[in-house]
Amino acid sequence: MQLKKAILFFLFLILNLKIQAQDTCADNSEDLYRVLFIVDASYSMDRKWNGQSLWDISHKMVEEFSFYLQKNYNVEQGLRVYGHRSPLSANDCLDSHLEIPLGKNNATRIVKKLKSLSFKGSTPLAYSLERAADDLGCNSHKNLIVLITDGYETCSQNPCEIVRKLLDYRISVKPIVIGLNVEQKDIESMNCIGDFYNVKNKEEFKRDLYASFEKVANQRTLSVFLKNKNKDTSETHVPFVLFDKKNNAIGSFIHSLAANAKPDTFWIGNFDTVSMKVYTKPQLEFKNIPLKKHVHNLVKVETPQGRLDVWFDTIIVNNNNFNDRVEALIYQKEKIVYRSFLPFKVDLLEGNYTLDVLTAPIYSVPLTIKANKYSSQHIEYPASISISKTFAMIGDLYRYEGKRLRKIGTFQPNRNKEVFYVSKGQYKIVYRSQKSMTLYGSFEKTIKVSPREVISIVL
């Protein structure tokens, strides 16, 4: 049974590794930026500023900016365009295409592509954003979307909703939205997409495009790698919270690596250092972690965990089995690091612990947890002794330890019934009427308790 569990656990580890070994990130350099341009080529782009169409202005701006990025940053760029294939009359709400997939040295290709296109169709803005998630693919880098649009979602989808989902699933994406004189009524739906700049002319366009990128580029990004000894992948499902210097929380995170072996990337603003609380059991704290600018920071911390399985046999006594929940505490030194009802499984940090099962008396076992190891702790199934009192009495419950009686419970004078959770063993009740005037009015009852037994006694 234990072996079976261990094998299953091992299998699970192997499968996990296999899944996580697939990585869609080709370039792993720390300073890589990945920028996806989403450019509006809908019919409304024929509007003019100073005699120049918004379309012309946009693609010239992208051209210039794309070369700027290529020159100054380690960058992969890609291009998605919408509204350029089907005419407005077709109302093609799926007219959004990844024209240039993300790659190095793509500026020329992007410019060529844009030049070859013309604007004509609808504005499936939300749909484009939705597809962008797949375009970017790799989650462990600084992913940016630069969306240039004049704003009219014509496909009656809600971009805010889509972005919310997008952010829910691809938390490392940072969208920048350049609105080309978007109408007041649309501003709200633009704002919710990301950092939004509503520009009114070419100069503002240029200024805001560069400034917004610099602002994002200045933000620190980091991935937190929770290292468990020899494993190559980060621990998952361990919550952690990042704090700034003044100990204000920046954000709470829980890793779930899914198909990607890399931990999630977080954009956390302009912080030189952060500290971190990791909610392993017991929790860990890491102070003053330095974060570099323009570089993706990989924060590796040791969280060597092993799994503890506290279990008991499923014994059937009779049709009156003990089914109440008995609590257990796990201490490390003087701190309670975990509490749970029996039985339970829990991941603990490598180290020494004490497990206390709250039967009377406390059943106490020392535990040693090793990283990546499975430890199994068998507990004798608890039982109960319930005592109904038919007159006012005082009394105590004792457990035989060898031949010695050890008091494990005391009756409460104004209660009619007492229930004690115990483990298997030999017990004795010593009781006497409250009014009794002699020692010989003390009576006793010896009880033998088997695992999972429910014993009822009337005194």
Place this chain on the structure above:
Amino acid sequence: MFRSLFQLIFEAIASKRFIYIFCCFFIFAQSLLAQEKFTVLKQKRILFILDASGSMNEKWNGLKKWNIAVSNLSSLIDSFTRKNKDVEIGIRLLGHQFSKEHNICTDTKLELPFANSHTKKDVEMQIGKYTPKGNTPLAYALEQAEKDFQNVEQYENTIILITDGVENCFGMPCEVAQKLTSKRIVISPYIIGLGIDTSSFYKLECIGKFVDVRDKDAFSKVVKSILTEVSLRTTLDIRFFNTSKQQIFNIPFSLYDKRSGLDIYNFIKTQSPRIDTIHLNSQYRYRLEVHTLPEYIVEDLNIIPGKHNVIDIPLNIANFEILNIDKSYSNLFVIKSDSNSLNHFWDGNLKPNYQSQSSLKSYVLSVPYLYKDSLTISEEAPVLFHQPSKSTLQLKLASTNFQVSLLDEQYQWIMDVSYTEIPQKIDLISGNYILVFKEKVKKLSKTKQHLLFLKENQTYNYLIQ
């Protein structure tokens, strides 16, 4: 041990203590219920197991050991029963029916049944008619003695084993004696050796109180003193006093027989102005355990046989008190001592009586738990806890896929919330908390955070989605 027994015996003889006439009297349990039983002071029974194996034909100063034994016993029993009507005496023989050549290891029989009126003549008639001849099946004889003691509960039983040799039938007398004691059939047996060689002492000492005699006079003295000791009445009062020298009551305690380790008496001290007298068996050494936490122990009570003993126990006991207690709330708390000699949990409503001690650690099992260390508790300074204020948080999880952790406002982890118990009703100490949760789906999802402001005595509902 050998020496101390002798001292005891000589002391007993020297002091010429009275042999009390043991009247059977009843102590009624002052109870509300008619069916509550009352305790009877016990009658006494003494069984002599007398060796009649071939070696008893050896002579001391020209007299056979057997004859010395029989003549001394018959006169001692005669005079004893005249004065002690509350003591019944019987004699079992071993090795008296079959000669050694038959090598019979089951040769033992109760030849003189229990009675309180045996005369010299009775003994001489029933026992004196045999001549020693057989094996020495000590263990078997002891085992058979169990049958002699009918209605065990109503008597205080004693065995006096008289032998000149050790077991020669491959039995285990020590184990049998231990069994008899643990079944509470007999009080630890006495063994009188009749010139046993020193190297065999240890084989008999395990059975009970062992004394070896080398002549007729010593034999007579020893038997007499044992009879006296058994018949003497020993009583005990245990009184408990607090630090201001006032008597305290309702204290549970146990008296253990030192030899067998068994708990003989388990009593709860009454508030009765009458004296709570315990009737002791003078053959026991007693160990006292007062059931405080930890126990107050007197390893060997100084009991003078045949006297009324009063033992005063000074206690310094106290209890943890929880103020403003709300009984609907879990008041479990764990008390540990630094040395780990104490590790138990109690419902805070109870008063288990802690002995005065320091360096205690306490954990109130609220959520989050409260911890105090370096606690000192004593009668003069009981420790007070204020019950923490309570709020209730009812969490609903939109699906099984949520991973939820509860933190306090300093971002210290308190607990994980699992889907298996829905809705999760958590009693928390009022205050501010943070929920951190995330949906465990195949794709990556965002971690969310929610602040909770929980006011006293209020219930909050929150849906995790």
